[in-house]
Amino acid sequence: MIRELNVSKITETVKSLCIEANENLGQDVLDGFQQALKNESSPVGREILEQLLENARIAREEKVPICQDTGLAVIFLEIGQEVHLTGGDLKEALNEGVRQGYGEGYLRKSSCHPFTRANTGDNTPAVIYIDIVPGDRVKLWVVPKGGGSENMSRLFMLPPSAGLAGIKEKVIQTVQEAGPNPCPPTIIGVGIGGTFEQAALQAKKALLRPLGSENPDPELDRIERELLESINRLGIGPQGLGGRTTSLSVHVRLLPCHIASLPLAVNVQCHASRHKEVIL
Amino acid sequence: MSETVNLTTPLSDEMVTSLRIGDKVFLSGVIYSARDAAHKRLIDLLDQGRPLPFDVQGQVIYYVGPSPAKPGRVIGAAGPTTSYRMDPYAPRLMELGLKGMIGKGKRASTVKEAMIKYKALYLGATGGAGALIARAIKAVEIIAYEELGPEAVRRMVVEDFPLVVINDTFGGDLYEEGVKAYRQEPILSM
Numbered sequence: 001m002i003r004e005l006n007v008s009k010i011t012e013t014v015k016s017l018c019i020e021a022n023e024n025l026g027q028d029v030l031d032g033f034q035q036a037l038k039n040e041s042s043p044v045g046r047e048i049l050e051q052l053l054e055n056a057r058i059a060r061e062e063k064v065p066i067c068q069d070t071g072l073a074v075i076f077l078e079i080g081q082e083v084h085l086t087g088g089d090l091k092e093a094l095n096e097g098v099r100q101g102y103g104e105g106y107l108r109k110s111s112c113h114p115f116t117r118a119n120t121g122d123n124t125p126a127v128i129y130i131d132i133v134p135g136d137r138v139k140l141w142v143v144p145k146g147g148g149s150e151n152m153s154r155l156f157m158l159p160p161s162a163g164l165a166g167i168k169e170k171v172i173q174t175v176q177e178a179g180p181n182p183c184p185p186t187i188i189g190v191g192i193g194g195t196f197e198q199a200a201l202q203a204k205k206a207l208l209r210p211l212g213s214e215n216p217d218p219e220l221d222r223i224e225r226e227l228l229e230s231i232n233r234l235g236i237g238p239q240g241l242g243g244r245t246t247s248l249s250v251h252v253r254l255l256p257c258h259i260a261s262l263p264l265a266v267n268v269q270c271h272a273s274r275h276k277e278v279i280l
Numbered sequence: 281m282s283e284t285v286n287l288t289t290p291l292s293d294e295m296v297t298s299l300r301i302g303d304k305v306f307l308s309g310v311i312y313s314a315r316d317a318a319h320k321r322l323i324d325l326l327d328q329g330r331p332l333p334f335d336v337q338g339q340v341i342y343y344v345g346p347s348p349a350k351p352g353r354v355i356g357a358a359g360p361t362t363s364y365r366m367d368p369y370a371p372r373l374m375e376l377g378l379k380g381m382i383g384k385g386k387r388a389s390t391v392k393e394a395m396i397k398y399k400a401l402y403l404g405a406t407g408g409a410g411a412l413i414a415r416a417i418k419a420v421e422i423i424a425y426e427e428l429g430p431e432a433v434r435r436m437v438v439e440d441f442p443l444v445v446i447n448d449t450f451g452g453d454l455y456e457e458g459v460k461a462y463r464q465e466p467i468l469s470m
Contacts, residue, residue, distance in 0.1 A: 042462060044444075048406060055412040059357070068347045068357040068410040068430075106356055108347040108430050117317050119429050148362045148385075148407070172466060180455050181362050181385035183407035235463030239384065239406060241444070242458030272408045 002084045003136040005280060007093035010085075010140070013278055014097025014126075017142035018073060019105035021276040022065045025056040028211040029273050032248040035212075036185060036238075045243025049185075052238075052271055067272045070107040071144030073098040074127040074204070080135035095124040110147065129201065141208060141277040149186065149270040152178035155200055158262040167192060167264050168227060174266040175231050175247065180240020183270035185248045187211065188231065191265040194255035203267035206251035208275055215252060224250045286440075290338030291379035293399045299445050301452035305403060306440040311340045311382070313434040315361050318425055319369040326372060333424035333433055336373050340380035340403075345430035346420075347410070355417050355436075357410025360384040363402070367391050374398040382443060386455055392447055402447035404454070416441040 030053065037049045059066040075094055079085070087093075102109055102123040109123040127145075154174045158166050171190055178186075191202030215221035227250040237243020248271070257263055282302035287295060289309035299305070312334055314322065322332055343363050347356030363383030370381060371394035379400050384407040387395075395402060405413060419437040426432050446454045 042458075044458070051406050051409050051412060055406075055409040058415070059411040062411065064350070064353075064411045064414065065347045065357040066411060067408045068345060068359055069361070070347055070357075106348040106350045108345065108356070110345075110430070119431075121429075151362065179386055180404075180407075181364065183384065230466040233464040233466055235459040235461070237458065237462055239404065240386075240455050240458070241404075242460070242462050244462055270408055 001136070002082055003080075004084050004086050005138060006087040007085055007090055008087050009280060010090070010138070011093045011097040011100065013140060013280060014075065014094055014142060015101040015104070017140070017276045017278065018098060018101025018107065018144065021142050021144050021274040022070045022105065022107055023059050023063050025059065025066055025272065025274065026210070029248070029271070030056060032211045036245040036248060040238070040243055040245050042237050042241070042243030044241045045238040045245060048238035048241065049245070065107060066274065067146060067270075068108055069110065069146040069148065070102070071146045071274070072111055072127055073102070073123055074143040074145050075129070076141040076143065076205070076208070077128070077130045078133045078139040079130060080137045081132050082136040083138055091128060094126050094128055098122070098124050098126045138280040139277065140280065141275055143208065143275040146270055146272065149182035149268045152182040152268045153203070154266050155196070156264045157196065158264055160260070160262045162262055164223070167262070168223075168230070170264055171227055171250075171266055172230055172234070174268070175236070176234055178268055179236055182268045183272070184236055184240055185238055185245045185271050187269040187273050188227070188247050188250045189267035189269060190227070190250060190252040191267070192252065192254045192263070193257035194263060195257070196263055198255055199263035199265035200267070202253040202255060203265035206253045207267060207269045207273065209251050211249045211273070217254070220252045220254060224252050289340050291340065292338065296379055296399055296401045297449050299401060299448055300450070301445050301448050301454040301457060303445045305443040305445060307340070307403070307443055308439050308441070309437070311342050311436050311438055313342045313344045313346070313436060315343050315345050315431050316365050317428050317431040318433050319366050321425060323369050323372055334435070337377035338379050340382060341373070341378060342436065343381065343383035347430070349420070355414050355420050358414045358417055359410035360405040360407055363387060370394065374400045387447060392451065392453065395447055396449055396451055399449045401445055401449065403443040404446040405441070405443055413441070
C-alpha cells in the first residue's frame with residue numbers, strides 16, 4: 001500500500017527542527033555534562049562545565065542559539081520504499097526548510113563559496129543524505145554541524161597491517177592534535193572500513209547515537225570505552241585548559257572494506273552536539 | 281597564583297604586562313569583532329597603504345561571527361571562533377598596536393612571539409557558550425564590511441566579559457601548562 005506524503009510537510013518539519021536543534025540541547029548531552037561534573041577534578045574544568053549547563057539553560061529559556069555557529073545544516077533522511085512523495089522536488093523542499101528555519105529562527109548563515117568566500121545568504125545548500133528503507137515512514141534528522149570541530153576531523157587510509165592498534169593510535173592522535181580547538185569536551189565519531197567516503201559518512205552517522213547508549217556490538221562497545229578512557233588521560237580537559245573530561249563519548253561504526261585497505265575517519269563533534277529527529 | 285582582574289579598553293602596555301597565564305579577566309569597554317574574511321580585508325588595506333576602518337592602537341579584537349539579533353535584542357549568540365585561522369594576520373595588527381585578541385584554541389609560534397615583541401595578550405572565551413557570552417555585550421554597531429554578514433566588523437560595547445589569559449607577554453601558554461597536571465599515559469590493550 002503506497003502512502004502519500006506531501007513534501008511541504010517535510011519543509012515545515014526541517015524548518016522547526018533547525019530552530020529546535022539550535023536552541024534546545026539534547027537531554028543526553030546535558031546528562032553528559034552532569035556526569036562529567038562528577039568526575040572532573042580540575043577547578044577550571046568544573047567551572048567550564050557549569051558555564052555550559054548555564055549556557056544551555058539560557059538558550060532554551062530565551063530561545064537564542066546555544067552557539068553562534070549554527071552550522072551547516074546536515075540532513076539525514078530514511079525514506080520508506082512505500083512512501084510516495086508528492087507536491088514537488090524533495091531536495092528543494094529540504095533546502096526550503098533550511099532557508100526558512102535559518103531565516104525565521106535568526107540562525108547564522110555559514111555557507112559560502114570556497115574561493116570567493118561569498119556567503120550563499122540562506123545557509124543552503126543543505127548537506128543531504130538519503131537512504132531508502134523498508135516501510136511507509138520517513139525518518140528525518142537535522143544535524144547542525146559547526147566548522148570548528150569539523151576542521152579538526154581527519155581521514156586516514158591505513159594499511160591493513162596497522163590493525164586495531166593503528167586505528168586506536170590515529171583516533172587518539174586526532175584528539176591530541178586538535179587540543180582546545182574543537183571546543184572540548186567533544187564527542188568522537190569513528191568510522192572504520194568501507195571506502196574513502198563511506199568511512200567519513202559512518203563517522204558522522206556515529207554522532208547521532210545518544211550519549212550514554214551502548215554500542216549494540218559488544219566488541220565495538222569495548223573499543224569505545226577503551227578509546228574514551230585513553231582520550232581522557234590526555235589531560236586536555238574542558239576547553240583545553242586541563243582536566244579529565246576531554247571527550248564525553250566515543251561512538252564507533254564499522255563496515256567491511258577492501259582487502260587492500262583500512263579506511264578510518266574521525267569526525268570530531270564539539271560539546272554543542274545538536275541533532276533532532278522525527279518520524280513522519 | 282592566578283588572579284581576577286577587571287580591565288577596561290583601551291589597554292596599555294602596563295596593563296597587559298601585569299597579567300599572566302591563568303589570570304581571569306572581566307573585560308569592559310569597546311572591542312571590535314573580526315574573523316576570517318574581515319582579517320583578510322584589513323591586511324589587504326595595509327598592503328595597499330590605506331587606513332583601516334578603525335584604529336587598532338590599544339584595542340582588542342574579538343574573533344566572533346555572531347548569529348543575528350532577534351527583535352529587541354542587541355545580538356544573537358556570540359561565542360568565540362577558533363583563532364588559528366587569524367594567525368597569518370595577527371602579528372601585523374600587533375605591530376600596529378593591537379593589545380588583545382579574544383578567541384579559543386591554539387596560536388602559532390609566530391603569533392606568540394609577536395605577543396612578546398609587541399606586548400599583547402591572547403584571551404580565551406568559552407567556546408560554545410554563545411548564549412551566555414551574549415549577555416556581556418551591551419551595544420553593537422557594524423562599522424565595516426556589512427556585506428560579509430556574520431563576518432562584518434562590529435564595534436561592541438562589553439561589560440564584564442569573562443575571559444582567561446591563555447598567552448601572556450612572557451611566552452606563557454595556558455593550554456600547555458594547564459594540561460600538564462592532568463596528563464596520564466594512555467592505557468591501550470591492543
